[in-house]
Amino acid sequence: MYEAVVIGASAGGMRALQTVLSGLRSEFPLSVAIVQHVSPSADSYLAEYLDGKCALTVKEAEDKEAMAPGTAYVAPPGYHLLVEKDRSLSLSVDARVNFSCPSIDVLFESAAEAFGRGLIGIVLTGANADGSAGLKSIRARGGLAIVQDPATAEAAFMPRAALETAGADHVAALEEIPALLEKCVSLNEGGAHGAKANG
Amino acid sequence: MMEENEREDLEIDLLLEGIRRRYGYDFSNYSHASLKRRLAQLRDRAGLARYTAMLDRVLHDERFFDELLMQMSITVTEMFRDPGFYRAVRDEVVPILKTFPFVKIWHAGCATGEEVYSMAMLLHEEDFLDRVRIYATDFNKHALDAAEKGIYPLEKAQAYAANYQAFGGKGDFADYYTTAYDRVKIKDFLREKVTFSYHNLVTDGVFGEMNLICCRNVLIYFDRTLQERVFRLFTQSLRHGGFLCLGNKESLNFSGIKPLFETADARQRIFKKTGELEHV
Numbered sequence: 001m002y003e004a005v006v007i008g009a010s011a012g013g014m015r016a017l018q019t020v021l022s023g024l025r026s027e028f029p030l031s032v033a034i035v036q037h038v039s040p041s042a043d044s045y046l047a048e049y050l051d052g053k054c055a056l057t058v059k060e061a062e063d064k065e066a067m068a069p070g071t072a073y074v075a076p077p078g079y080h081l082l083v084e085k086d087r088s089l090s091l092s093v094d095a096r097v098n099f100s101c102p103s104i105d106v107l108f109e110s111a112a113e114a115f116g117r118g119l120i121g122i123v124l125t126g127a128n129a130d131g132s133a134g135l136k137s138i139r140a141r142g143g144l145a146i147v148q149d150p151a152t153a154e155a156a157f158m159p160r161a162a163l164e165t166a167g168a169d170h171v172a173a174l175e176e177i178p179a180l181l182e183k184c185v186s187l188n189e190g191g192a193h194g195a196k197a198n199g
Numbered sequence: 200m201m202e203e204n205e206r207e208d209l210e211i212d213l214l215l216e217g218i219r220r221r222y223g224y225d226f227s228n229y230s231h232a233s234l235k236r237r238l239a240q241l242r243d244r245a246g247l248a249r250y251t252a253m254l255d256r257v258l259h260d261e262r263f264f265d266e267l268l269m270q271m272s273i274t275v276t277e278m279f280r281d282p283g284f285y286r287a288v289r290d291e292v293v294p295i296l297k298t299f300p301f302v303k304i305w306h307a308g309c310a311t312g313e314e315v316y317s318m319a320m321l322l323h324e325e326d327f328l329d330r331v332r333i334y335a336t337d338f339n340k341h342a343l344d345a346a347e348k349g350i351y352p353l354e355k356a357q358a359y360a361a362n363y364q365a366f367g368g369k370g371d372f373a374d375y376y377t378t379a380y381d382r383v384k385i386k387d388f389l390r391e392k393v394t395f396s397y398h399n400l401v402t403d404g405v406f407g408e409m410n411l412i413c414c415r416n417v418l419i420y421f422d423r424t425l426q427e428r429v430f431r432l433f434t435q436s437l438r439h440g441g442f443l444c445l446g447n448k449e450s451l452n453f454s455g456i457k458p459l460f461e462t463a464d465a466r467q468r469i470f471k472k473t474g475e476l477e478h479v
Binding site: 062063064076078079080082083084085090091092093094095096101106109110113114116141 | 204208230231232233235236237274275276416418419420422423426446447448449450452453
């Protein structure tokens with residue numbers, strides 16, 4: 001039974017995130033957590049921007065906030081975003097991981113522990129290898145991995161690195177990802193606990 | 200059958216219980232996800248396979264415990280981190296503080312002191328430092344020693360100078376330190392305004408009669424229960440009308456003390472105490 005989706009994006013991520021998130025309905029029953037690499041001194045524009053473009057509620061993650069369904073939480077610039085076992089969110093100002101804060105690996109690894117096989121991890125466009133180790137953790141704990149098809153990514157390095165390190169259950173173009181997620185949700189509703197969507 | 204996950208959590212519980220009973224430090228109300236990341240890093244660096252191996256080591260090797268304490272307390276900080284915050288303190292808070300003959304400021308969880316000295320520089324530029332005493336506390340004695348020495352790598356000072364510019368500093372940042380080889384040392388006229396002392400937010404009590412408490416990006420490492428304890432501690436340690444400064448992503452929203460404060464600067468997370476906790 002899927003409970004949450006985590007998404008990591010870097011260079012080219014803003015447009016990619018918009019494509020994926022705007023394809024989801026407002027009643028999308030899973031929680032979503034997002035790390036997009038930005039400069040630590042950036043303002044909190046991204047969440048606001050995406051919220052305006054999507055049916056889903058998109059907001060910047062607050063420390064110790066409980067994750068709600070149908071809501072996407074974006075890591076604040078300069079803070080790592082982590083998921084606690086009780087499905088609340090935590091922030092940290094620990095050292096950069098993969099030269100990044102927020103780091104995709106930090107989100108993915110903590111979410112993998114919290115949700116186990118109830119998690120879907122998605123690696124999108126980017127020009128570094130953040131997210132690869134995290135996606136591997138997600139798969140090791142029975143979660144589902146989706147990677148943007150590098151051939152369709154604005155920056156192919158990150159999805160390619162994720163495929164090399166972790167592999168994926170699905171390699172998909174951006175436009176196909178919302179339908180894939182809905183299919184996972186329909187498995188939930190059909191009661192197929194922990195089953196994986198097949199292409 | 201117990202899953203690997205659950206077994207690891209059991210091991211961490213045992214490790215934390217061992218640390219508490221052997222050394223008196225209680226990490227059980229820290230945010231678990233960050234705590235686990237930090238412990239895992241130390242475990243891997245020490246070449247240990249399991250948290251229970253760390254428990255064995257930590258019980259019998261005080262130096263290893265020191266290393267663990269360092270790992271648990273170090274955060275990434277800079278001088279004038281979040282320049283807008285220091286600008287808000289200068290423009291909105293200092294004019295009010297100046298109505299008092301003498302002012303006490305508490306930096307709780309000061310780590311290696313970068314933000315403490317930023318505050319001292321700011322107050323100096325407002326010609327107010329002579330009427331201020333800054334108390335800087337941390338639970339890590341090594342970090343406190345480093346903070347008190349006020350010595351930082353030269354390359355970092357160069358990065359801090361950029362923050363100082365963004366803050367809108369009125370002087371020359373390089374006037375605040377002396378340089379020797381690849382290090383800088385904060386000048387004595389700033390250092391002597393700060394009293395560094397040991398204080399553990401988890402276990403220690405009120406640190407009284409403050410006009411301003413600065414505790415930025417410390418509470419995010421605590422769970423709600425511990426956050427609430429510390430918020431109450433801060434409320435009791437603040438004078439009426441005193442200011443509480445939190446990190447940019449920290450708030451009173453989930454706390455019972457929220458009604459006792461009004462918002463002085465929403466964006467920079469500066470709150471003014473307007474009520475008292477009821478004495479129980």
